[in-house]
Amino acid sequence: MALRDTSIPEPSGPVPSPTAPALSPEDRGRLLAGAHHDPHALLGAHPVPGGIVFRALRPFARSVSVVIGGKRTALASEGDGLFSGVLPLDAIPAYTLHVAYDGSEQEVHDPYRFLPALGELDLHLIREGRHEQLWQALGAEPMTHEGVAGTRFTVWAPNAQGVRVATDFTYWDGTQFPMRSLGASGVWELFLPGVGEGTAYKFEIHSRYGHRFLKADPMARRCEEPPNTASVVTASHYEWGDAEWMAHRADTPVHEAPFSVYEVHLPSWRPGLTYRQLAEELPKYVKDLGFTHVELMPVAEHPFHGSWGYQVTGFYAPTARLGSPDDFRYFVDACHRAGIGVIMDWVPAHFPKDDWALARFDGDPLYEPGNAQRAEHPDWGTYEFDFARTEVRNFLVANAVYWCEEFHIDGLRVDAVASMLYLDYSREDGQWEPNAYGGREDLAAMAFLQEMNATVYRRAPGVVTIAEESTAWGGVTRPTDTGGLGFGLKWNMGWMHDSLEYIAHEPVHRKYHHHEMTFSMVYAYSENYVLPISHDEVVHGKQALVSKMPGDWWQRRATVRAYLGFMWGHPGKQLLYMGQEFAQGAEWSVEHGPEWWLLDDGYHSAGDHRGVRDLVRDLNAVYRATPALWQCDTRPEGFRWVAVDSADDNVFAFLRYDAEGRPLLAVSNFSPVVRHDYGLWVPGDVAAWQETLNTDDPRYGGSGVTNTDPVKPEDGCVRITLPPLATVWLTPFAP
Template sequence: MAARKVPIDVAMDPADRERLLAGAHHDPHALLGAHPVPGGVVFRALRPYADAVAVSANGRRVELEAMGDGLFSSVLPLDSIPEYTLLVTYGDHVFELEDPYRFLPSLGEFDLYLFSEGRHEQLWKALGAEPMEHQGVTGTRFTVWAPNARGVRLAGSFNFWDGTAFPMRSLGSSGVWELFVPGLGEEELYKFEITRPDGSKTMRADPMARSAELPPATASVVHVSRHEWRDAEWTARRGQRPVHLSPFSVYEVHLSSWRPGLTYRQLAEQLPAYVSDLGFTHVELMPVAEHPFGGSWGYQVTGFYAPTARLGTPDDFKYLVDTLHQAGIGVIMDWVPAHFPRDDWALAEFDGRPLYEHEDPLRAAHPDWGTLEFDYGRREVRNFLVANAVYWCEEFHIDGLRVDAVASMLYLDYSREQGQWTPNVHGGRENLDAVAFLQEMNATVYRRVPGVVTIAEESTAWDGVTRPTCDGGLGFGLKWNMGWMHDSLVYVSKDPVHRNYHHNEMTFSMVYAYSENYVLPISHDEVVHGKQALVSKMPGDWWQRRANHRAYLGFMWAHPGKQLLFMGQEFAQGGEWSEGHGPDWWLLDPAYEAEPDHRGVRDLVRDLNRLYAATPALWEQDTVPAGFSWVVGDAADDNVFAFLRFDAAGAPLLAVSNFSPVVRHEYRLCVPEDIPAWGEILNTDSAHYGGSDVTNPDPVKTESPASGGGAGTIQLTLPPLSTVWLRPV
């Protein structure tokens, strides 16, 4: 089999050659590889820095002619294209390689259709880096959406970050570029070299990468998951009861600083045991998706499909989730679809023009964080985000997504002055594209992954955040009650002598308590940047601060709504949280003089969770008026609040809070007459928790009204700065 001189009619067109070498050709597969021509088959290869390239086919080796600029080409006298490999010589070394340009597209037309329609619910299986077998050969398929690019090339550790020899092909109007690279497997580093519309080039990490380099390095990593899940029992039962009808108390964690220096797998040895001991039903993880700046706490995401490499591999993170599930603990993850940073190796102007962000600069720029907002009106962008929500739930078995900064998504004028925003088609301020996206995301996640919950961090009075999408709502399962958080913290931060002027701050939440399904959040945002730790917000001396802290937690756990408490607040650390050192665990060291004070608060949190989970009255009717009744809501001068909670069968729990530093003896409260006596089951002033131990040790008998009929009454001793829970005995 001899080579022939390349005829003029099969020589590469000069314009094609120029575009190919410039990384600006849309179809390199039409030029490279093997193609029938008059007189035989032309073989072309682009191998810069190679000394020689030959074709090996049918047991024969034929040298290709060097055409300059790393191009090699010859016509072989063949009737059809054979199975062949390339023999590439660099110095004294010859490498036998499969030719990437002999393969048909490795991505199907249906995948492209679904993506173009914005309906590919498992997009991570179509875009990104996917190790696979294609046409009988093992390798990795690389695909990326870059519709404005003049050309895309693949660069990585396997080609010394020179993408010249790896141009990708455009798959028609989809805007997707594809290349199957034989022999390439997991752990390879890669990026996409994109030729922008103006001819300049940019090197970009893969938006769909399932693994990323350890920051500050920014390359994407080819990943294959090998984790074998052992949480089938958990996932089978998690959807048996809707979350809003279930006990739901959440421990919020910043993984990198909970125990600084621990990996995902090391955290799996400690976190589940700690959370289980305290009785929380769930953990909420601050964002774990890859982010370049640790000081952002993960809220400025660059790798939406990759758990941060700071703590280990994606499989290591799966191991942590799996271990939490096996300990009976649900996992909520903070998810950030509201914005992304401007890093020039990530999503910003990804292919030379606005792509993931809105094309209108005023709509694209987030005014508060110096970041960019997603273009929710673009089908492919919406698909990228909806599939991302599904991805975390399906691939990582996440039980829920707490969606960050929902208010900034919903309003076109969010943090913008007049003239800095354009009304929607109806003349309003609502971002209709964002509304449609959130509805689609919620509907899709709930349909695909039974038992999960989505939670909105939404700080305005937007109507219907937790209303089903079929009724025009956004479709979230729960919403953070930012109003309750703000108002109640205002109240408890006041000196008791002034609290009577702020009494309504503690009662107003019941005016709107049933407008949404609420979570009561004492989150990381409330204990940083000068806001002080929870115990440090309280007035008075150290004893009074801890007593206020305990009384507030008792009130919070009894109030309608689910609970969320940020790490460190469960043992009343006095310092603000810092991502650099995390909770002040030394406060629990027996050698520390005030250690019993902090251990007492932690013991209280454990008992609150234990009693909460065992008392359906505290969670079964959180979202309906039948679950709550004021006993005393107007005792402003006494700083006293008392209310009843009821389960679905009508069984009550009585919660009484005295936010005054004085003991109130024989305090009379109205209670249902048909309950003969009440027993104290929790008292935040107990000596066990560090209190003064003013208690009601014996059952308190109900007195019938002298006139007959109506409510009965009881007389309690109310400890100072305390919350007391009682139930029928």
């Protein structure tokens, strides 16, 4: 923040100023302790009888002088780093401070001569909990204020007795920069001239209990790379190149469009790559496989790598492990320019207890409920957010908007929604209190989710919000104006659980579990669903997808292929976790990521793994080219069972229709036997059917039992050959 830094003092010394009136012992003590609510009333320049008093707080300075019109006037030392003096002036002039330390001198602007750099409208919106761009009001904002370049620091800490800015250049001592309280808003503010991008900082909080501690900025838009924990002043200089994508992403509602998602943990997809390096590889890979979107496990800053990003401390900062915020913008931009949408996991349910972060931020429960039992998340050892508090709700709603507006994110998959909705989630009797109506629903969390969804959809056209909600809560994807939560899509955890249970059984036993594959259609249109085979299903002893299957290696791969064909044909959008697209056998490791070596030429089974990946590519290609598979996902008229009760055969067959009534016939045989001349009812207006996709094709590693010629119905029935452990798609033959 130096305007001039020299080691040789000017030949002529500064003129001494008359002695200033002493501060009261109370003001002096509170100022030096960092517990004063209005340091600007004590420091800086103020009229007094006989002129203008100048007072500066510069710990460890040898001398401080006021510089007016090039003339220096020395201030007298009051001890403890305080310097003051009175100049016989009628009004406060433009001035700077000349500060001399042992071995160096600086001429700087005085932070305590500036008016607040935060406006009344911002404060009003913060108090109301309606500041939808909160990141522009709170945190560290590089700016020019009253003609001087610097950074405005603001933080919400309503219970604090005092707040100071501590930086790397003050060696994390906040004494020099106490902030002022901006009244009932609970916001503290200080403009530091000369401080710019790259400065590391924290807020030094003086609690009402007399404790003093350093906290990272809750609104920091950049953080130090863990394990370091400081916030970093930043501003975006990125120039986006995705105007066409942004202009058209809202053209078709998501639930009526192809939506096939590749879920990725960015740090481990290709370990060691940065955001910019990932931008060169990941969009290309995802586009080649035909996915429409990539979903990122949380990228917000988190201290513990092993949490996979789900224990967030920096809600407004992309993790510094992979680069800067603008580097992350580059990654999103690259995806958009490749035609790939970007969904981000968002974690508003809880936060970790690290003492330098959100927990008891100003010495009292602030972001978490004041009731300790209510604040504790029983499963994860974290704190839950206080959704009933206006400012906390605003912090989270604005955070959802922030990722969409500042980083052009196309969707937010909201983690652990069920844990937010139920007061008794993972709690025993006596560990929770019912709501005002005697129920177990968290009314504040409901209202927060409704507000978040309504705000995001209003401000960011084309963005989709997706709920990971594992219960039968009604109306998760119903609009908020009809009482729903307002999400666009919901993960279908029931389908995931039931279908994985079914395929884990030996084929001879599957007939007893047939209903596990058909039950999903009983409720398929109660919500707008995504079918997720996510990271949660391939860790913690659950095994990788191919390893869940019974039988030998060929049967396992065949069942995976049949299952993926069934999944892509089933109503609902698709999501597949990285590594499962090529049937890796090991569980996902956060340290090593996907086992790419399985695809290497030198590996003896590389062709097997490539075959599954080729199938995923073709599934996506046919899927995107066939509106019957996605256009009517949320409408009952888009689906019709053909064979729903063929339990003894382990066969499932259904029709999918597009908005024009054009069909696709999907048939899955989960038996390891070929079924010749298998009869299926089909619509009478289709003259002949052709095989569009067969997961038993030799190209995918199959046995090659295919229907090469068009098949004509007879008496309303089509007879086809069903390959073993395979799914077949047929469409009307077009000569």
